[in-house]
Amino acid sequence: MVGFLKIRENIWYEAIISAMADEKPYFTPLGFRVVNNVVKLRVYSSAKTSSLLAMNSEVVLNITDDPFLYFLSTFKEETGGIPKEEVGFIEGLPVLLKAYGYVIMRKKKVSQQERVVLFEYDIEKIIDNPSFYTSIEPYSRCRTFLIEMIIYASKIRDVSILPGTGDLLNSFKKSFDYSYEIVAKTCMGQAEIWLANRLKEMVSDWLRK
Ligand SMILES: Cc1cc2nc3c(=O)[nH]c(=O)nc-3n(C[C@H](O)[C@H](O)[C@H](O)COP(=O)(O)O)c2cc1C
Numbered sequence: 170m171v172g173f174l175k176i177r178e179n180i181w182y183e184a185i186i187s188a189m190a191d192e193k194p195y196f197t198p199l200g201f202r203v204v205n206n207v208v209k210l211r212v213y214s215s216a217k218t219s220s221l222l223a224m225n226s227e228v229v230l231n232i233t234d235d236p237f238l239y240f241l242s243t244f245k246e247e248t249g250g251i252p253k254e255e256v257g258f259i260e261g262l263p264v265l266l267k268a269y270g271y272v273i274m275r276k277k278k279v280s281q282q283e284r285v286v287l288f289e290y291d292i293e294k295i296i297d298n299p300s301f302y303t304s305i306e307p308y309s310r311c312r313t314f315l316i317e318m319i320i321y322a323s324k325i326r327d328v329s330i331l332p333g334t335g336d337l338l339n340s341f342k343k344s345f346d347y348s349y350e351i352v353a354k355t356c357m358g359q360a361e362i363w364l365a366n367r368l369k370e371m372v373s374d375w376l377r378k
Contacts, residue, residue: 173297184230194263196242208290231268236315311356321345
């Protein structure tokens, strides 16, 4: 059967990776790229996710563009993470019930680069989520730039604790503020506006420290 998800080769996509950690589901947003049918990930060696991926041979990429899922899985400590009701299981692996679909993959190769670990996976299966067959949405700058805000907020959180990173922090803050401008122009819903303002507060706290 031809699947509903189309994943092109050689472009970076974003997804939320999932695996079990101490018998609990664990979710983290990561960029991924497919080259000759092999999925490539680059994970900061300092991230917990890096040791989690080192321990698990089978993991899932949850395909989604939902800013709230990215928010909860990026800021697990601050938010309590993805609620139990939003988690399902496929062949014993945790998945996000609201994802468009799932890429089940098996680890093939791991290599350490300077500050990142490069993980490579063979694709075992791509599974569609049938609840989305009739609910494709138009492209939305609101949702896209909310995710950009989350990306820059996570960079600011991680870099603000390192010494001598003022210039880098400034450039992340600029990108964060620009993304906020687009969000402010294009998101009219209460939930989205709440998320943008929550991210702004979190970033000001990290920058104040
Ligand atoms: C859309 C998106 C994409 C991301 N891509 C990556 C990535 O490719 N590699 C990485 O190391 N971190 C990436 N991050 C940041 C991590 O998800 C973030 O630092 C997370 O909090 C790490 O979780 P951990 O501390 O549990 O490992 C991304 C974040 C977002 C929102």
